[in-house]
Amino acid sequence: MNIKKQLSTGLLSAFLGISLIGGGTYAYFSNSAETTNTFAAGTLDLAVNPTQIIDVNDMKPGDTFIRDFELQNSGSLDIGKVLLTTAYTVTDAKGDNTEDFGEHIEVEFLYNMDKLDEVIYKTTLAQLKNMNPEVLNERVFEPIFNEKGLPTGKVNDLVVKFNFIDNGKDQNQFQGDSLDLTWTFNAHQTDGKQR
Known part of the structure; x- marks a missing residue:
């Protein structure tokens, strides 16, 4: 047998062997299944x-x-805590204020309409404006919510008493002044849990 014939036969045998091996790797049983998943976020x-x-x-x-x-709480998730931020602006009618009008407005947070004499926490608007909202949550909202937060669909009363403090001194600088107060309530969810 001549060398060309031997080489052709060898190459043909190699091709056949490779095709059998390659073809064998694709011959298997298969099956597939799909799952559908939904992740829906709740609302606060x-x-x-x-x-x-x-x-x-x-x-x-x-x-x-x-x-x-x-x-x-009109959302679908329980509210774990409420953070209250205070902002106000004072309009000085005469331009003679040497003090902040907010320092003379006292705020008392009360338990409810039945216990109006029971003060949860007392401060001034000026102090509230500079207060960390977490502190107010601990001192006001946790006692009101019984440290359980505000569950979805529930309502809770917040009673507030404002006092224009009479400090027994000359407060004429506040005559005609006005104070515009904005309270922003920020609700935070309860802690996440394994479900």
């Missing part, structure tokens, strides 16, 4: 009613105002 929806807490004219030192409003 803290509603405050009424949205305007207080609108009072002609205040004088010594005046007090009690207002109550509802905190309602």
Whole structure:
């Protein structure tokens, strides 16, 4: 046999062997299955009613105002805590203020309408404005919510008493002044859990 024939036969045998080995790797049983999964995030929806807490004219030192409003969880997730931030602006009618009007407005957080004399926490608007919201949550909202938060679909009353402090001194600089207060309630979820 000549060398060309031997080489051709050898190459043909090698090709045949490789094709059998390659073809064998594709011969197997197979099966597949699919799963469908849904991840739907819940919602946090803290509603405050009424949205305007207080609108009072002609205040004088010594005046007090009690207002109550509802905190309602209208979302699908329980609210673990509420952080309240305070912002206000003072309009100085005469331009003669040497003190912050917010230092003369005291805020008392009360338990509910049945126990109006039971103060949870007392401070001034000026102190609230600079306070860490976590501190207010611990001192006001945890006692109101019994440290359980605000479950979905539930309503809780928040009663607040505002006092224009009569400090027994000359407070004429505040005559005609006004203070615009904004409270922002930020709801946070409860801790996540394995489900």
